[in-house]
Amino acid sequence: MATSITAKAASKGQSELGTKPMQDPPLRKILLQCRQSFMLMVLITGIVELLSVAPILYMMSVFDRVISSRSEITLVSLTLVILGFYVFWGALEWIRARLMVRLSLRIDWDLAADVFDASFRRYVGRKNVNVQQLLGDLLHLRQFMTGAPILAIVAAPFAVVFIVIGWIFHPYLALFALAASALMLVFTYLSLKISTPILKEAEEASTEATRLATASLRHAETTLAMGMLGAVRKRWYEQHRQFLTRQVFASEATGLMGGFTDFLSKAMPSLQMALGAWLAIHGLITGGMVMVASLLISKAIAPMNQLIANWRPILNARQSYDRLNELLLEDDAYSKQMPLPAPKGQLEVTALVGLPPGHDKPVLAGIEFALTPGQVLAVVGPSAAGKSSLVKLLLGIWRPLSGSVRLDSVELADWRHDEVGPLVGYVPQEIEFFEATVAENIARLGDVDPDKVVQAATLIGMHESILAFPQGYDTVLGETGFALSGGQRQRLAIARAIYGMPRYVVMDEPNSNLDDIGETALLNTIEALKAQACTVVITTHRPRLVTVVDRMLVLKGGKQVAFGPAKDILDAVRKLQVVTTAPVSAEAPAALPKAPEAGA
Numbered sequence: 001m002a003t004s005i006t007a008k009a010a011s012k013g014q015s016e017l018g019t020k021p022m023q024d025p026p027l028r029k030i031l032l033q034c035r036q037s038f039m040l041m042v043l044i045t046g047i048v049e050l051l052s053v054a055p056i057l058y059m060m061s062v063f064d065r066v067i068s069s070r071s072e073i074t075l076v077s078l079t080l081v082i083l084g085f086y087v088f089w090g091a092l093e094w095i096r097a098r099l100m101v102r103l104s105l106r107i108d109w110d111l112a113a114d115v116f117d118a119s120f121r122r123y124v125g126r127k128n129v130n131v132q133q134l135l136g137d138l139l140h141l142r143q144f145m146t147g148a149p150i151l152a153i154v155a156a157p158f159a160v161v162f163i164v165i166g167w168i169f170h171p172y173l174a175l176f177a178l179a180a181s182a183l184m185l186v187f188t189y190l191s192l193k194i195s196t197p198i199l200k201e202a203e204e205a206s207t208e209a210t211r212l213a214t215a216s217l218r219h220a221e222t223t224l225a226m227g228m229l230g231a232v233r234k235r236w237y238e239q240h241r242q243f244l245t246r247q248v249f250a251s252e253a254t255g256l257m258g259g260f261t262d263f264l265s266k267a268m269p270s271l272q273m274a275l276g277a278w279l280a281i282h283g284l285i286t287g288g289m290v291m292v293a294s295l296l297i298s299k300a301i302a303p304m305n306q307l308i309a310n311w312r313p314i315l316n317a318r319q320s321y322d323r324l325n326e327l328l329l330e331d332d333a334y335s336k337q338m339p340l341p342a343p344k345g346q347l348e349v350t351a352l353v354g355l356p357p358g359h360d361k362p363v364l365a366g367i368e369f370a371l372t373p374g375q376v377l378a379v380v381g382p383s384a385a386g387k388s389s390l391v392k393l394l395l396g397i398w399r400p401l402s403g404s405v406r407l408d409s410v411e412l413a414d415w416r417h418d419e420v421g422p423l424v425g426y427v428p429q430e431i432e433f434f435e436a437t438v439a440e441n442i443a444r445l446g447d448v449d450p451d452k453v454v455q456a457a458t459l460i461g462m463h464e465s466i467l468a469f470p471q472g473y474d475t476v477l478g479e480t481g482f483a484l485s486g487g488q489r490q491r492l493a494i495a496r497a498i499y500g501m502p503r504y505v506v507m508d509e510p511n512s513n514l515d516d517i518g519e520t521a522l523l524n525t526i527e528a529l530k531a532q533a534c535t536v537v538i539t540t541h542r543p544r545l546v547t548v549v550d551r552m553l554v555l556k557g558g559k560q561v562a563f564g565p566a567k568d569i570l571d572a573v574r575k576l577q578v579v580t581t582a583p584v585s586a587e588a589p590a591a592l593p594k595a596p597e598a599g600a
Helices: 001-019 024-033 035-051 053-070 072-123 131-146 148-169 169-216 220-225 230-280 289-307 310-333 387-394 417-425 437-441 450-459 465-469 488-498 516-531 567-573
Strands: 347-354 364-371 377-381 402-407 424-427 504-508 533-538 549-555 559-565
Touching: 024 072, 024 310, 035 072, 035 148, 035 437, 053 072, 053 148, 053 289, 053 402, 072 131, 072 220, 072 310, 131 148, 131 169, 131 310, 148 169, 148 289, 148 310, 148 377, 169 220, 169 310, 220 230, 230 289, 289 310, 364 387, 364 450, 364 549, 377 387, 377 516, 387 402, 387 504, 387 516, 387 533, 417 516, 424 488, 437 450, 437 488, 450 465, 450 488, 488 504, 516 533, 549 567, 559 567
Parallel strands: 364 559, 377 533, 377 549, 424 504, 504 533
Antiparallel strands: 347 364, 347 402, 549 559
C-alpha cells in the first residue's frame, strides 16, 4: 500500500516535471539586471590591462632611446608620462574596487532575505539539510564578486594583448608566448579535472563532520553524563577522517601538476629572454626588446597563474551559485503566491496520507475530518499512533503525500507562512525560545504590543511568575538566558501560541509538563479561545483535557479509528485505555462508535 502510494506520487511528480517549462535560474536574472555594471567592470579591466603595457614600453624606450642618446630631457619626459599613467591606473583600480563592492552588495540585498527564508523552508521539508552551508553560499558568492577570483577570470582574455605586442616585435616571440599560454592552460585544466571531484567529496565530508559535531553539542549534558563521548567522537572522527583522506588525495593529485605549472611559470620568462637574445644576435630585434620579451611572456602567462591561484574560490563560487539556484528555483512557486484573506478557522482534512521528510513509508493514512470555527478537537491514541505527525500536517509544516489539509478551503501547505502564520498558534513538544526577552518571545519576535503580551501571559496564568523573573518581561531567554522549568517553558510556549488571539491553534501535548494549576490555566485558555471562535486542535494522553473538547479523533498505528462528538466517544476511549499510554488491543476499533458526519 505504502509503496504503491509512493510510486504514484513519484510518477506524478516526474510527469509534472517533464511537462513544466524550463525556468531561468533566479541568480542569472539578478546578474542580468547588473549587466551594465559588469560591462563597466570588464571595460575598466581591459583598460587596466592595456595600461600594464606602459611599463614595458617605458623600459624599452629607456634602453633603446635614452641610454643610446644620453638625453636627460627624454628620460624626464618619459618618466613624467609613465607617472601620469600610474596615477590614471590607480584611479581606475579604485573605481573598479568600489564598483565590485557595490555589485556584491546588490546581489546580497536582492538575495539575502529570499535565501534565508528558502533555507528554513527546505530545512523543515527535508532531512539532513545544512542551513549554514546555504547561508554560507551567499557569503562565498559575495566574496567572489569582490576579490581576485573574478578579476582573474575577467583578465584572462586580455593575455592576447601581450601576444599581439610580441607579434609586432617578432612573430617568434608571439608564437612562443602563445605556446606557453596554451601549455599553462592544459596543465591548469588537467589539475582542475583531477582534483575537483575529490575536493567536492572532501568538502561534503567536512560539512557532514561539522554538522555532526554541532548536533552532538546540543546533547552535551546527556553525552557526558552517560559516558557517550567516546561513541560520539568515533562517529565524528569517521567523517573527519573521510575529509582528510579525500583532501590528501586531491593534494597529491594536484601536486604533480602544480609542480609542472610552477616550473613553466619560472622557466618561460628565461626561455623567452633567450629567444629574444638569439633574435637580437641575428639583428632581428633591438636590445631593449630582449628585456621586454621576458616581461611579455610573464604578462601573457600571468592570467593562467592567477586562475591557478584562485581556482578553489572560483570552484566554491560555482558550486554556491548552483546550490543557490536550485534552492531559489525550488522556492520560486512559494514566493509567487497571491495574498489571501485572513482565515476564519474552517478546517477540512480529506483522505490525508502523511510521509515524513526522508522516509519512504507513510506514517498516516486515511485521516478525514472537519471542524468549524470555535470547535476544539482532541487527538488521542497510544504512543507512536501518529499524533505528532498529524500536527505537522495540520500546520502545513509537512506537505501531504496525498489528500489535503484545507483551512478556509485553502491548502495549508501552499499558504504563505509569513501571511497566515500570525493567525496560527503552535505549541510543539520540543519547546525552544530565541535569544530575546520574554516579551519578544511571546510576541513572536515582532513588534511587541504590551497589552497583547500581558493578555496572553495572564490567560495562561504566567503573568505573576514572569514579574518574579530577574528583569520581568525584559528577562532574556534562550540557550544563554534565564533558565526555565519544564512547566514554565510550556506555559510560555502556550502564551506565544495564543498571542493576538489567532484563528487556529494546534497544541502537541501542551500539558505534558504542567501541574494541576498549570493544567487548570490551560483549560481556561482553551475555553477563552472557543469563546473567540478559534479552532483548536490538541494532542494529549491525559483525560482531563478532553473534558473541554467538542470532537475527538482516535488514532492507532497511523490509522483513524474514530472521529465524532467527544461525549459519544469518551467513555469507549477510556474503557479501551486509548487516552493513557497503555497499549490498545487489536479489537479496539470495533468497540468504538462509528464516526458521525463531519461537523455534526
